[in-house]
């Protein structure tokens with residue numbers, strides 16, 4: 624199972640993976656019948672979550688029911704407990720939308736036009752644009768969800784400024800990237816385009832950089848106030864096991 628997952632992730636284009644994962648993963652999930660884990664996004668109970676990862680497989684990661692990963696469950700849990708998003712339904716711009724979150728947000732928002740999904744090429748998104756040039760008016764959205772995208776973007780600082788521009792004052796966003804907190808500085812080199820070299824140096828074949836501890840500074844330079852929230856630390860040990868949300872910080876940006 625692990626080898627199959629790793630091979631698929633590294634050899635099948637992402638847009639095709641998105642199409643087939645919706646029915647293929649739940650079939651594979653038959654092997655995970657049980658009640659030791661609970662997905663906070665879809666409510667499914669399973670024995671464990673499935674392994675997932677491009678280079679190093681993480682155990683207990685992927686929900687076989689809705690395809691949520693640790694970070695998606697962390698986001699959902701935090702949004703449900705610490706924001707009014709689920710009740711107030713503010714205007715959300717969800718860039719590079721994760722299938723698990725998108726499906727549930729679409730259901731929540733129903734026919735209202737206030738949930739906007741966008742991607743460079745995903746057939747599942749409402750809008751298609753490059754995040755370095757967002758075709759939306761200044762201050763037109765209340766909330767931005769944009770995860771694991773900036774490491775793929777050519778000019779991430781420009782993309783951050785665009786995110787700041789379209790967010791209204793008082794708005795907030797979740798902007799996660801893969802981080803190597805042992806690095807002081809972000810490492811990037813545009814001359815490295817060979818996929819195997821990018822995997823070796825940046826952690827994935829289509830990444831352009833690996834962020835260090837200066838990630839927050841880049842967000843601040845774009846205008847954001849940055850808050851790091853240790854969501855897992857706020858849970859009981861039983862909840863941490865049950866929900867398997869990982870131990871990464873949630874990075875919340877605000878436009879004050």
Ligand SMILES: [Zn+2]
Pocket residue numbers: 662663664665666667686687688689690691
């Ligand atoms: Zn789920």
